[in-house]
Amino acid sequence: MMTKAKQQQQQQLNPKPTEGKTNQSDGKERDPLETHWMDALNQTRVTQFVFLGLTDNWVLEILFFMAFSAMYVLTLWGNILIMVTIVFTPRLSTPMYFFLSNLSFIDICHSSVTVPKMLEGLLFDRKTISFDNCIAQLFFLHLFSCAEIFLLTIMAYDRYVAICAPLHYPNVMNMRVCVQLVFVLWLAGTVHSLVQTFLTIRLPYCGPNVIDSYFCDVPPVIKLACTDTCLTGMLTVSNSGTISLSCFLALVASYTIILVSLRKQSAEGCRKALSTCLAHFVVVALFFGPCIFIYTQPDTSFSSDKLVSVFYTVVTPLLNPFIYTLRNEEVKSAMKHLRQRRVFS
Numbered sequence: 001m002m003t004k005a006k007q008q009q010q011q012q013l014n015p016k017p018t019e020g021k022t023n024q025s026d027g028k029e030r031d032p033l034e035t036h037w038m039d040a041l042n043q044t045r046v047t048q049f050v051f052l053g054l055t056d057n058w059v060l061e062i063l064f065f066m067a068f069s070a071m072y073v074l075t076l077w078g079n080i081l082i083m084v085t086i087v088f089t090p091r092l093s094t095p096m097y098f099f100l101s102n103l104s105f106i107d108i109c110h111s112s113v114t115v116p117k118m119l120e121g122l123l124f125d126r127k128t129i130s131f132d133n134c135i136a137q138l139f140f141l142h143l144f145s146c147a148e149i150f151l152l153t154i155m156a157y158d159r160y161v162a163i164c165a166p167l168h169y170p171n172v173m174n175m176r177v178c179v180q181l182v183f184v185l186w187l188a189g190t191v192h193s194l195v196q197t198f199l200t201i202r203l204p205y206c207g208p209n210v211i212d213s214y215f216c217d218v219p220p221v222i223k224l225a226c227t228d229t230c231l232t233g234m235l236t237v238s239n240s241g242t243i244s245l246s247c248f249l250a251l252v253a254s255y256t257i258i259l260v261s262l263r264k265q266s267a268e269g270c271r272k273a274l275s276t277c278l279a280h281f282v283v284v285a286l287f288f289g290p291c292i293f294i295y296t297q298p299d300t301s302f303s304s305d306k307l308v309s310v311f312y313t314v315v316t317p318l319l320n321p322f323i324y325t326l327r328n329e330e331v332k333s334a335m336k337h338l339r340q341r342r343v344f345s
Helices: 002-013 032-042 058-087 095-123 131-164 175-201 218-222 230-264 267-295 302-326 329-340
Strands: 048-051 128-130
Touching: 048 131, 058 095, 058 302, 058 329, 095 131, 095 175, 095 302, 128 131, 131 175, 131 218, 131 230, 131 267, 175 218, 175 230, 218 230, 230 267, 267 302
Parallel strands: none
Antiparallel strands: 048 128
């Protein structure tokens, strides 16, 4: 009796599979494609991801936390200071400073997407992020990164027109055109980010959930999908890589033409323009270098990628205020004037 009861219980827990994938309720044979989707839906979906972070050494984590916290505070302070200075100084209402104020805003948003979560991970042992928050971080990361890429390209064009065609500059780069260019760059950034996000969320995630990084990005996330991601990887690389590389080549061409044209300028004008262009190119190299390194190589080591990513997520937003404006005599004079008016007090 006991043996028969156990056999019946085992048969209930492990029912015999039906041959030919037959539906037991109506006796009809199930379509193979329907079976595939039913199996996919029955898989357990990943609800959160775990970051490995920059290091697992607690001493380095403390040092990184102090260093990156200071850098993040300086990034916020410097960029907000620039935005306030440009807004409250009428003589800085020019296309160049209009673009610089937009760059400061993007730098604040760009660093705020990844740095706070990284600092949290340096403080706590469990470095987790929900699936929805991961996708949101990925979306805004690509939105602000792409917007900055296009903005740096526009700023290079602005300098090109100002130096190579100064007589046509007021007509070519008036404020109406500047506002339209900024609108277009945000629209293009949004489209790019939506494409990257769609390519990521369309994949099934039902297996490993450990990301060897400190933030969510397309390459490390799609590697966790429980399906073939070769085509998706090629699409993301062709999208992000093409934008980064093409804009970088356009920037190099623009600054090369500017440097060649400086031979016709006076010594003082040449020195001033050269100083501005070299400063801009340093920021361009620091930002575009990591982007090209990561997004033009589909199969890279994420351990090296996350170290390179520190430059364009933490370092570049900090350097932009100092390289672009805080070393500018006109901006420093405007800040001094506003301090005397107690705007910063």
